[in-house]
Amino acid sequence: MIITWLAIAVLCFVIGFALNKLFPADYKWFMRLRRPRWLTFEGAIPFIWIAIFICGITSATFLWEAQPATFNTWLIMAGYVIVEISVLAYTPVMTRLRNVRAGAIAGAVGFILGIVLTTQVWQISSLAGWLLMPYLLWSPVGTYVTWVMARLNPPEI
Numbered sequence: 001m002i003i004t005w006l007a008i009a010v011l012c013f014v015i016g017f018a019l020n021k022l023f024p025a026d027y028k029w030f031m032r033l034r035r036p037r038w039l040t041f042e043g044a045i046p047f048i049w050i051a052i053f054i055c056g057i058t059s060a061t062f063l064w065e066a067q068p069a070t071f072n073t074w075l076i077m078a079g080y081v082i083v084e085i086s087v088l089a090y091t092p093v094m095t096r097l098r099n100v101r102a103g104a105i106a107g108a109v110g111f112i113l114g115i116v117l118t119t120q121v122w123q124i125s126s127l128a129g130w131l132l133m134p135y136l137l138w139s140p141v142g143t144y145v146t147w148v149m150a151r152l153n154p155p156e157i
Contacts, residue, residue: 005061012057012084019088026095033100034152039145052135056080059121059131066125076124079117083135086110090146100150107143114139 035042060080067073087110094103114135122129 001061001065004064005057008060008064009057012053015081015084016088019085019092023089023092023096025091026098027091029098030091030095033149036145036148036152045142048138052138055131055134056084059128062125062128062131063121066128073124076117076120079113079120083110083113083117086113087135094146099155100146100153101155104143104146104150107139107146111136111139111143 060077063076064073086106090103090106090110093106094100114132118129118132118136121132
């Protein structure tokens with residue numbers, strides 16, 4: 001179990017690192033954006049995402065352990081990768097386009113993909129499905145915050 005978890009964690013990190021190198025984000029632009037006054041928990045967001053990624057990695061591990069190396073499991077593992085890419089695409093999409101609304105759309109797409117993944121995972125391992133719940137609970141919050149920020153920061157023309 002530890003070896004599986006470690007392999008999945010390393011793969012998750014490598015995908016994130018590669019995407020960051022291929023599609024760097026403009027964090028300076030992002031940090032200049034106006035935020036809603038009620039967004040008092042922004043400092044906690046990186047820790048929330050770390051917890052969500054740990055839950056996702058653990059979910060994938062439990063799924064793999066429940067049904068190792070079947071064709072269906074490989075397809076679902078590809079689903080985990082697709083959801084990870086959609087989550088990590090949020091910032092580069094938004095900052096490259098300099099359009100906060102594009103970030104909100106990217107977040108909503110990630111949420112929908114997360115629902116699809118969870119329904120497939122749940123059929124094999126309910127524990128693995130439960131471990132995806134933090135993402136499904138947080139994603140709409142993040143998307144809503146981004147949507148509010150889009151109204152405060154109209155697209156540059």
